[in-house]
Amino acid sequence: MPLGEFDLIAKYFTRPVRRSALGIGDDCALLAPAPGMQLAVSSDMLVEGRHFLSTVAPERLGHKALAVNLSDLAACGARPLAFTLALALPRADEAFLDGFARGLFALADEHGIELVGGDTTQGPLNLCLTVFGEVPAGQALLRSGARPGDELYVSGTVGDARLALEAFRGTLALPGEQFERVRAAMERPQPRVALGLALRSLATSAIDVSDGLLGDLGHILARSGVGASVEVDAVPRSAVLAAQTLAWQRECTLAGGDDYELVFSAASHDADRVQVAARAAGVAVTRIGRIEAAPGLRLVDRGGATVAHTFGSFDHFRT
Ligand code: ADP
Ligand code: MG
Numbered sequence: 001m002p003l004g005e006f007d008l009i010a011k012y013f014t015r016p017v018r019r020s021a022l023g024i025g026d027d028c029a030l031l032a033p034a035p036g037m038q039l040a041v042s043s044d045m046l047v048e049g050r051h052f053l054s055t056v057a058p059e060r061l062g063h064k065a066l067a068v069n070l071s072d073l074a075a076c077g078a079r080p081l082a083f084t085l086a087l088a089l090p091r092a093d094e095a096f097l098d099g100f101a102r103g104l105f106a107l108a109d110e111h112g113i114e115l116v117g118g119d120t121t122q123g124p125l126n127l128c129l130t131v132f133g134e135v136p137a138g139q140a141l142l143r144s145g146a147r148p149g150d151e152l153y154v155s156g157t158v159g160d161a162r163l164a165l166e167a168f169r170g171t172l173a174l175p176g177e178q179f180e181r182v183r184a185a186m187e188r189p190q191p192r193v194a195l196g197l198a199l200r201s202l203a204t205s206a207i208d209v210s211d212g213l214l215g216d217l218g219h220i221l222a223r224s225g226v227g228a229s230v231e232v233d234a235v236p237r238s239a240v241l242a243a244q245t246l247a248w249q250r251e252c253t254l255a256g257g258d259d260y261e262l263v264f265s266a267a268s269h270d271a272d273r274v275q276v277a278a279r280a281a282g283v284a285v286t287r288i289g290r291i292e293a294a295p296g297l298r299l300v301d302r303g304g305a306t307v308a309h310t311f312g313s314f315d316h317f318r319t
Contacts, residue, residue, distance in 0.1 A: 003092040005120050012101040013085065013115055020082050020116050029116035031082055037134040040078035044069045048125040050316075052187075053168060058096045060187040061127075062103025067189045068210065069131040070111060071260040074196035075208040077141040078133030080113045086130075088123035111193060139200050141264070146205040146224035148293040150265035153274060153285050155192050157236045158213055159249065160185035162256025172248070178240045185238070189260040195285070198277035199264060206264035212255040214297060215313020217263050221297065224265075229298040230254075230289035232307050254299075255311035265291050 003011065009024065017023030021030035033039050046052055046065050056064075066083065073080050085104075089096075108114065113131075164182040167174045174182065192208070199206060205220045213235065221228055235253040242249065266274050271287070278285035292298075299307040 003094065008092050008097065009118075009120055012097045013118065015105070015115065017114050017116060019112075020114060023114065023116045024118075029082070029084070031116070031132055033081070033134050036137055038137050038140065040073055040076045040133040040135050040140060041130065042069060042072035042076075043128060043130040044072065045126065045128040055168075056187055058099030059103035062100040062105075063107050063188050064103075065127045065129055066104055066107045066131075067191045068260060069129045070107070070191035070193055071189070071208040071210070073131055073133040074191050074193045075141065075206050075262055076133070076135060077139065077196045077200040077203075077206070078135040079197060080111045080131060080133045080193060082114050082116045083108070083129055083131045085115055085118035086120075086128040087118065088121050088126040090122070090125060135200070141196065141199060141203050141206040143205055143207055143220045143223035145203075146220050146226050146228075146265040146291045147267075148226055148291055149268055150204050150291040151268050151271060151274075151287050152217070152228055152230065152263070152265050152289040152291060154209070154213065154236065154263050154288050155195055155261045155278070155283050155285050156190075156259075157238045157241070158209060158259040158261055159235075159237050159241045159252030159256045161189070161258035162252040163241050163244065163248070165258070166248075166252075172244070174240070178243075181238070182240055186258060189258070191260055192262045192281070192283060194281035195262055195278065195283050198281045199262075199266075199274075202270055202273055202277055203264040203266050206262055209259040209261050209263055210257060211314040212257040212312070213259070213263060214254045214309070214311050215257075218297065218313065220263065220265065221295070224291070225295075227292045227295045227297065228289055229292060229300060231302070232299050233302040234286065234288050236284065236286040236288075250307075251311065255313065257314045
């Protein structure tokens with residue numbers, strides 16, 4: 001007999017809550033944010049074939065589904081509290097559920113957060129998570145605060161997830177060990193939660209890179225009413241990506257997407273504090289350009305020459 005809906009929820013997704021007022025089992029979960037805090041809420045949906053390949057190991061899918069949501073809390077400088085999981089499954093496949101739940105809860109435990117509710121239905125594989133975090137009132141990092149003269153930064157390295165996707169597509173070939181490294185970047189992204197917290201009251205704006213560095217930076221520029229220049233060769237990349245042609249390096253770093261690094265601005269006089277925050281958070285942060293008053297995005301190479309801006313951003317209804 002296949003597992004029923006409620007047995008499935010009980011077996012794979014119900015764990016005692018520790019910090020929420022009420023978890024799974026009633027009509028609503030109850031959260032108790034601390035006084036003076038605002039709730040930060042974000043949802044991300046993952047659809048098979050659209051956001052992940054059917055070849056992904058269930059454990060990695062569980063990790064990624066939560067990671068991409070935590071990345072949004074990180075971009076707001078919010079501390080994660082709890083999450084919900086709405087799940088459509090073609091069938092109650094226990095091997096899948098076991099791996100998925102393991103990956104999901106391993107990352108949840110790393111961040112001390114708990115699953116407090118959700119919904120389970122039969123249908124094409126689809127995962128929708130909502131995360132709840134808290135941030136002191138008025139201190140959330142927003143897209144709208146970048147000012148002319150601010151420096152622009154990105155965390156970690158970008159472009160590997162796109163490189164892995166191209167290898168999966170067969171557009172380019174990578175030796176086995178290099179492929180596994182970029183594949184891990186695509187399938188096991190690390191949300192920059194600690195960095196987001198360290199950047200509170202330091203970053204003037206922030207966003208996480210899900211659709212491509214330049215496209216996501218464009219959201220900061222639009223919301224802030226500013227422009228920027230970006231030194232394309234300064235954008236940090238892995239050794240695997242740095243071994244590709246310059247054209248691929250630029251395409252993957254600037255328009256790749258699925259990176260879940262943070263792009264943010266900070267006042268130029270805070271450059272040292274930014275590096276202190278990055279060290280405390282255990283992640284490298286690289287300066288990639290500057291916010292300018294003139295609208296638009298200007299790309300320059302190492303020698304200062306203009307680079308044509310032909311890099312797209314992922315759009316579900318245009319690609
Ligand atoms: P309702 O019909 O009131 O929406 P359900 O019968 O769908 O509730 O779900 C029963 C309980 O199990 C609820 O507390 C719900 O939040 C929880 N739940 C359902 N699916 C999941 C899931 N995939 N992960 C976590 N909790 C879930
Ligand atoms: Mg109900």
